[in-house]
Amino acid sequence: MTVPRRPGNLRDEAPPPSPLERGPSWPPPPAGPSWSPALRKPAVPSTTSGRSPGSLGWIFLWAFLxxxxxxxxxxxAAKAWINGGSPTTGFLKGTGEHALGGFFGSLAGQAWVD
Known part of the structure; x- marks a missing residue:
């Protein structure tokens, strides 16, 4: 004797598609006017997001050079690193009045810090 199945039973429904059957557009986009391919565009124009890292990198490269x-x-030119100057002296000597200023001031000009 078989037991009658009610409509909507999970065993009666088809299983979800496998990853190979899904294809590249799974899950399918919602139907209706609320979905548009334009919604997938980035909020920031690509020129702005592309130039920001480059300009920030140029600032640090220029300071180093x-x-x-x-x-x-x-x-x-007289205080350049290649002429015997210390690139960290000016920055670290100005920390004397802050917390740990004595420690950082003592690091200024040492070869291993430069």
């Missing part, structure tokens, strides 16, 4: 070669923007 100016301290190394003394191009005269913030470091005169």
């Amino acid at each position: 100016d301290k190394t070669f003394g191009w005269g923007f913030a470091t005169p």
Whole structure:
């Protein structure tokens, strides 16, 4: 004797598709006017998000090159790293009045810190 099954029983429904059957568009987008391919575009234009890391990298690269070669923007040629100057002295000597200022001031000018 078989037991009659009620409509809507989970055993009667088809199983969900396998990953191979799903395809690249699983789950399917919701139907109706609320979905549009334009909603998948990034909120920030690609030119802005592409230029930000590059410009930030240029700022740090310029500071490094100016301290190394003394191009005269913030470091005169006489105090350049290649002319025997210390790139960390000016920054670390200015910490004397802050917490741990004595410690950081003592690090300024040491070769292993530069």
